[in-house]
Amino acid sequence: MRVSVPTIPQAILSAAELSSNAAKTTPAEAAQRIAEFFSPGNVAVITGAGVSVDSGIRAYRGVKGRYLNPNYKPIFYHELMDPSPKGFAYRQRYWYASYLGYLPVREALPNPTHYALAALQYKDVVPNLITQNVDGLHHKALAKVWTKRQMEERMLELHGTLHNVHCSHGHVTDRDTFQDWLSATNPQWKAFADNLEATGQKPRTNPDGDVVLEGVSYDDFVVPECPTCLMEGRHNRTQKPELIFFGESIRPEVRTRSYEDITSSSRLFILGTTLATFSAFRLLKHALDLHKPVLMLNLGPTRADGLSGVEKIEMESGEVMREVVRNVLGSDDATVNEMLVSGVIKPPPEDGEIDS
Incomplete structure (x- = not known):
């Protein structure tokens, strides 16, 4: 499997522009729905560049799905x-x-979304996290509570580091x-x-x-x-x-493990990514082939838009993920509580549209 230059079909970009005035979900409604999705546990997570924007790391695409x-x-x-x-x-x-x-x-330092996901991993709600990001911020968010070996076993850097x-x-x-x-x-x-x-x-x-x-x-x-x-x-x-550079093959052991992480989960949550890169999109397709529930949190068009079996919430992760964790885990764990008050919010300067 070689990584090709990411693309989103023009039909999806055009449809997104036409539907931009559709009714929006409120943060409270989104947090409740996502918490319901996580509550049964055993959720695999796929993250993309949008997760790291609040840490000051710019995404490639903006809310319209086009290169910034x-x-x-x-x-x-x-x-x-x-x-x-x-x-x-x-x-x-x-x-x-x-x-x-x-x-x-x-x-760069982890932001509230990194820490929210770290809390869900720490409490075993998320047994496996797959990230397309190469910045290591998911690891930094868990560095105080997990060993290097635990992070290697529970987090997969799909595109390397x-x-x-x-x-x-x-x-x-x-x-x-x-x-x-x-x-x-x-x-x-x-x-x-x-x-x-x-x-x-x-x-x-x-x-x-x-x-x-x-x-x-x-x-x-x-x-x-x-x-x-x-x-x-x-x-x-x-x-x-x-x-992994464009045109380079993902190592066979990484590809195999990414499939296994999806297979062993009960459901799939995707956030902060357009899924324009096929190496991530194929994991969504694998989950759908196995008839697993899929929920996506992203602001702007994605390659998954319109696919049967994919539920999508249009929102930035930083608006809701802390509240999701509070709804799922409560407030009895001191480590979780510390994570939920941690994280920087320092997005990069805008280029005429907000990164996602």
């Missing part, structure tokens, strides 16, 4: 790994943008160390990044941790060599983060 940045041009896996000089230029382009964009993602890097020979480096290597081999870019921070300038950061800069040359950007490869007697600057 019309000039967005993703780098494909075959381009990034191309051993030719052209591939080297693609790696320069990716790593300069990721070098500047990683810090905001690394410093920004927090590790590996070379083309499989040698893994944690991202903070790799970030230091990038600073050491690119002192002029380190100075540029320091100046951006000192002057309060914040380039537009995408959810995959890269930035958009216009009119900037990256011809002098140096991608560091893999030190393990050097010790083994080879030069290797082909390095990539442990996330």
